[in-house]
Amino acid sequence: ISPEGAVYYLFGATGDLARRKLFPALFSLYKEGKLSENFAVVGLARRPRTNEQFRSDLYESINEFCRYRADDSELWNKFQEHFVYMSLDINNVDGFRELNSLSSELDRKFNIPGNRLFYLALAPSLFGPVSFNLRDGGLLESSGWHRLVIEKPFGYDLPSAQKLNEQLNQVFKEEEIFRIDHYLGKEMVQNIQVIRFANAFFEPLWNNKHIANVQITLSETVGVEERGGYYDKSGALRDMVQNHMLQMLTMIAMEPPSRLHGEDIRDEKVKVLRSLRGYQSSDDVREHVIRGQYAAGSTGEKQLPGYREEESVDSSSTTETYFAAKVFVDNFRWAGVPFYIRTGKRLPVKSTEVVVEFKSMPENVLFAQKHDLSPNLLVIRVNPMEGIYIKINAKKPGSDNAVQPVNMEFCQSCQIGINTPEAYERLIHDAARGDSTYFTRWDEVAHAWEFVDRIAQAWREEKGDLQYYPAGSWGPKKAENLLNEDGFHWWPVN
């Protein structure tokens, strides 16, 4: 379904996110006919730029990062006409009034019924001031709908997130606020509910009677790149766990929603977050949560610097670049099943995977003693490969009842002709259609912060448990113990 026509306002239009993700996403949507012709995009940032310069940035970004090329000149010319640039001081309401006049012109030119989507690719401290100026500059008085799309991080902890939310609520209603978690835009994360609720194989087994543990890994090879200033204040806990990791966990653990509607799905996700067992004390955190920081190391020939040597990072920083934890969802379905989650920078591979490990066959006198059967696994591969596989036991061909584990695999990203939309493409399209299913609702954000804040609090009290790991390795050894003490181990990711 095409969204209705709208003006898209890109705040932070000269930034990295716009260049790498947002421009390419808009072009893909246009190319696939999902934007139709009645739209306009206003690029906004402080620095002066002409429309021509802006369109030339757009062109370069598309040719570098988009899954489609801008090589059809007729299509490109039509597309670029929808883009204009305006230099804006976001603290000055006069600029917003000017923006409002420009918007009315664009509405007329492109036959847009006053719908406005404000995308803030900005530092969160600016979300409040920009919202106030949108209101005071008259931009919310047009006849159509008004939606605010914002990037993470949504606050630094629960109190700051609450404050931010109160500011936004003075201007926008909850249903007008679209909080991005780009992991929710990923094909295989969205696929989790289909795999779970559309297969008789899985749903009956999806509980503590049959599942031994769940492992969620989000590993990255990159370090902090040019983002040292931001990352050093944030760390893996706030950068990845509060949002992407907990969101994936909720998708795995949620109950079936009554309907596949945004509010029903998000209601179920909130219940999972409410059931997360909060750590009770600093000792509890130390026992179940591992934090690490990469030291100098290498991959192959390449020497890699330690985190503290990275640009804009404090040379005595105790910020974590690695996080692993044992988490419990204290509800009827999941009582007693550990969820092990881990994420880190400068690990050996870039991969996001969910492994569901099933309980071993009971008293398997037929095979277990002789062959030590492998447990069955369901592996959901989110990134960079997309697909699922199931690990089962089968007879080793030609043997005398010897058993071997084999994989049954569906590799979606290997299929010729399948070029899955990027997360941002989907999310922009959803926001423009008013579908907030894959955006985080305020109560989800608040519960996630509550969980995370207890860990941060324990870490503030005691810094002694920070573990160092060589860049290019799989993180602190202690992260292995988390599982070993329960008789499990991390399944290798691909």
Ligand code: BG6
């Ligand atoms: C972002 C984090 O939200 O997600 C980054 O801020 C991280 O630190 C990125 O690198 C990972 O996203 P993806 O889609 O590349 O796995």
